Amino acid sequence: MHYAGDLGQTEWTKSTLDHINKSNYDMLLLPGDLAYSYIFQILWDSFGHLVDPLASRRPWMVTQGNHEVEKIPLLHREPFTAYNARWRMPYEESGSDSNLYYSFDVAGVHVIMLGSYTDFGRESKQYKWLAWDLKKVNRKKTPWLVVLVHAPWYNSNAHHQGESESVDMKASMEDLLYQFRVDVIFGGHVHAYERFTRVYKDKHDKCGPIYITIGDGGNVEGLATEYIDPKPKISLFREANFGHGTLEVFNATHALWNWHKNDNDEAITSDSVWLTNLSLKSDCHV
Ligand SMILES: [Fe+2]
Known part of the structure; x- marks a missing residue:
């Protein structure tokens, strides 16, 4: 499975797409x-x-980012008009009432797509749907549990600090995703790459999700090159460069995450880490 956020349509985007095209990916x-x-x-x-x-x-x-909202007064009655029409996802199949959040199973992974730009508070439809969806996950059938969201909940880049979509959504949903032992939470929005350790409530936690920012697809706004200094301990790798990530699920216990930079041949990985499944760790049982 390939991951690329904040794609746009520039020469950098074309380079990312060329790289993705060179590998035989599933999704x-x-x-x-x-x-x-x-x-x-x-x-x-x-x-x-x-x-x-x-x-x-x-x-x-x-899933949607801020560039999909497109709600201009007088011009649009509803947000997401073009996005919902052009990028209709199979949300009904997962019991969701909105194209802005949904889930599906693929090759041993239950993938949950969340919406940063629709209601996410604990009384919201999205939160209630998420709690219901997580309860249904069968970790014997899909041992891996992966979540995607646009605005990252953990981020040590200087860009996009303190936005409600990150801070308030994290405050609302972090406990729930921790409780259900989500393996990885991917974000975009920040135009760079960053990988965190397992985190819960801002600290390393062996049962928490790994957070990865993959907003480096190649859009016209360019890279986010300024970082908070010194690097927080929970951030393990960060670099402002264009590229994409790959998650190869080998079996129920092991998956390989790689980050590929567009500057290098596709065969070269700039960040590489083996992930072990959380639901099967005896001290992190759901
Ligand atoms: Fe964004």
Whole structure:
């Protein structure tokens, strides 16, 4: 499974897509910010043409970013008009009432796509659906549990600090995802790559999810190069460069995560780590 966020449609995007195209992947997961249309529908069209050679051959599963909201007063009655029409995901199949959050199973992984830009408080429909969906997960059938969200809950880049979509959504949902032993939470939004250790409530926790920011797909706004110094202990790897990530699930216990930079040959990985499944760890049983 490939991961690339904040894709856009630049020469950097083309480089990311070329890299993705060189490997035989099953599915692309995109944690938001697709076309960077800035409400110009022709840019949604050109983005569709750009990704069509890949997206017509493999499932591209996406969730929304801030660039998908597109709610201009007088022009739009509802947010997400173009996104919901052009990137309709199979949300009904997972009992969700919205294209903005849904889940599915693929190759031993239960993937949950969350919405940073729709209600996420504990009384919200999204929260209630998430709690219901997590309860149904059968870790014998899908040992791996992965979540994607646009605005990252952990981030040591100087960009996008303190935004409600990160801080308040984390405050609302972190306990729930910890309780159900989510393996990895992917974010985008910050145009860089960062990998954290297992974290719960801002500290290392052996039963917490690993957080990975993969907002480095290649959009027109460029890279987020400034970082909080010194690096927090919970951040294990961070670099502002364009690229994409791959998660290879080998079996119920082991998966390999790699980050590939566009500057290098596809065969070269710049960050690589073996992940062990949380639900099977005796001291982290659900
Ligand atoms: Fe964003």
